[in-house]
Amino acid sequence: MPHPFIVAPRGRTASAEPRPVPPHPVVAPLRRYLADPEVTDVFVNGTQGLYVDRGGGAERIPDWRLDEAAVRELAVGLIALGGRHLDDATPCADVRWEHGVRVHAVLPPIACTGATISIRLAGTGMADLDELGRRGTFDAATGARLERLVDERANILVTGATGAGKTTLLAALLGRVPVSERIVTIEDVAELRIAHPHHVRLEARQANLEGVGAIALGRLLREALRMRPDRLVVGECRGEEVRELLTALNTGHDGGAGTVHASGIADVPARLEALGALAGMDDRALARQTASAIGAIVHIERGRDGVRRVTGIARPVVRGDRLGVEDLP
Template sequence: MADPFILQPRGTESPHGASVPIPPAPLRIDPAFGMLAEHCADDAVTDLFVNGDGGLFLDRGEGAEPVSAWRASEREVRDLAVALVGLGGRHLDDQSPCVDVRLDSGIRVHAVLAPVAASGTAISIRIPRVRAADLDALAALGCFDARMQRWLTSLVHERANLLITGGTGTGKTTLLSALLSEAADSERLVTIEDVAELRPRHPHHVALEARQANLEGAGGISLARLVRESLRMRPDRLIVGECRGEEIRELLTALNTGHDGGAGTLHASGLTDVPARLEALGALAGMDATALARQTVSAFSTVLHLVRDPGGTRRIAQAGVFALADDRLTVEEVRPW
């Protein structure tokens, strides 16, 4: 039986017409991972957490589990964090104690130095277990059924603007990558992320990534600025990988001025919580609730909300559309498939 959360790519056609599975390419583990390398190479592991000298925890799809044999001092954990962040071209020190990076292998590393991390330097590592995932692969793993898959495909082909919501680790980026893979080859996709993770199977994909300021505090490039810059790149589809702050204003403006087929993702615990989350982001961008509501209703066609079941399966639990109620944003659940 297929693993409930590790995706396999669609097979290719053999000369005789039979489908031949494509084995996933081995993950490149840099020597800088040191004692973590063996756990990163474990195909079942999606996340690793190092909590200073307090221990190592692994997530194999059923929650974090401690590794009893792990031993490391705070000095060793700090050195490991600095080395891993350096692999991603960023710096981790007392002036920049919290850093998020994506390595060339696709592994994502987030590190927080002590004493900001009160119990010791904390390292969170996300291992990409998706190999060119598409909608067929997600359907096979229970993310949605065949009727919903046909509806999702039609949304992409009709160039609907989509907002994908859910908690951490529910598969928002994975689903968005799969949806973008359905876009026509003639379209130009521009994705904007704090840490570039979107990897759609598409021949014309341009990825923009925010940049950390240097040691003098200069040179930083925000998501909001990247959204503005992307409008000059003639995108056919403009995508913000995760809305966290003022970039929501730029994204809403773009989606309301002729940029159809766009998308974004948003952290939310439930579909009914999405309006409040958007209002909070709008406030960071200087937008009042009324302006945010009117912009959102006209910007996004559909909201897709993902959950992660106790067994590890990630699935679309709800879909909705935005509406206005006394000039405030609401969301109504729908089942159009």
């Protein structure tokens, strides 16, 4: 049985406490919005203003203003808080702060309307499968199917577009893993927050200013295999690490999981073939490896009303040496 825990809905805690924000002066223009537990994303579109997303889509903040120089200074400062450098020679950068906050910034002339900042804020509570059901992410029958996949130790691939809720759904599924099992997660940026007592988190590292010291997901995946994981999870496959993931899940590591960007279940085969090509896998090898390794594909989408919903559960199959999908019984 999974261990019991109490969870608050995404974007707020039971006591609606503010989200922790770095106590640095550079954060001041955005502090109010970064601390708001209901805000999931903050966007600064150069001199065109500030937008925030509280779960129902981006909304413009009409009384927020900074001039071009101030917006640039803000972008450089926010990236510096994450230990990286942003200037004309390096006009694009992505960093992670404490508590899973992701900050991405682009300077002019790459960003045509002034420095552009995109901030993804982690939820203030742990994701819970029952809570997602109450929010309308899936109906009771689909919820029971998802729990059964976890109980049966199926290898699960969660798919969806950016911001669809892949990480939240995956975290909720992993929260149902028995407490006796060891979960090792590997992410480009550590976002998965799981209500589980035995969770080991590994995070990739970018190269320093000299271009050395990078630790890629593929390397971390090989290291994780030596850590005796009961559940091996890759937060997102974006490139050649898909080869290591499929290899690992084909060598007795049941109950694993990963996420992949895709606009629909029907698009998953093409997406995986593209990732496999980056890893030197031909379509035939990719199809056979995927059909053997992945037990279920769970697709989630964000509707126009802002609600994330599971729109399908399928399984990969081989059709004429190419990868396909069919509905999971």
